[in-house]
Amino acid sequence: NAGVMQNPRHLVRRRGQEARLRCSPMKGHSHVYWYRQLPEEGLKFMVYLQKENIIDESGMPKERFSAEFPKEGPSILRIQQVVRGDSAAYFCASSPQGTHSYEQYFGPGTRLTVT
């Protein structure tokens, strides 16, 4: 049973370019979460999605960031016009249920470097 998969593992973008990060949840999981980890910090929640729905995007920056989880295919976190401050590790997690007592299963992360 494959775990949460993320690709690419490493992504380098120049300032102003777009970054697309992909996440395939564990089989049978329909709840996906995105987190950002800045250097020397813990993970910060960005967005919570179910298939075709954004449930909670309270942690998403208001501009340049968007996320989707289509009916078919992986969840995508999209960052437009990247800036140096976007350099971080982005983790995706999935869970089988959307209740707080269920653990979230994390992918290996995508490390974004903006030059």
Place this chain on the structure above:
Amino acid sequence: GDSVTQMEGPVTLSEEAFLTINCTYTATGYPSLFWYVQYPGEGLQLLLKATKADDKGSNKGFEATYRKETTSFHLEKGSVQVSDSAVYFCALSVSNTGNQFYFGTGTSLTVIP
């Protein structure tokens, strides 16, 4: 608001030493509490969890007890191994905040032979 405060690192211990990593929380509802471990270059792996007061989570020799009276969830292990070297994150999830996890800043543990 909801938050987790975690013991600062880094922590360096000799093999077979006793480990405690402190974690306290603030929550507006009734949280579930988790410890995750992150090995270099990898994602987070669930280590243990507790979903209600006085529950004890345990796994691989690690233990943590959900203490509502002290709002704490300290991680302990009686005898650490070199393979336990990693970063440990305390986290909480509260039912009335949409299932997001709140993480501590992480504690780096290095175990030396």
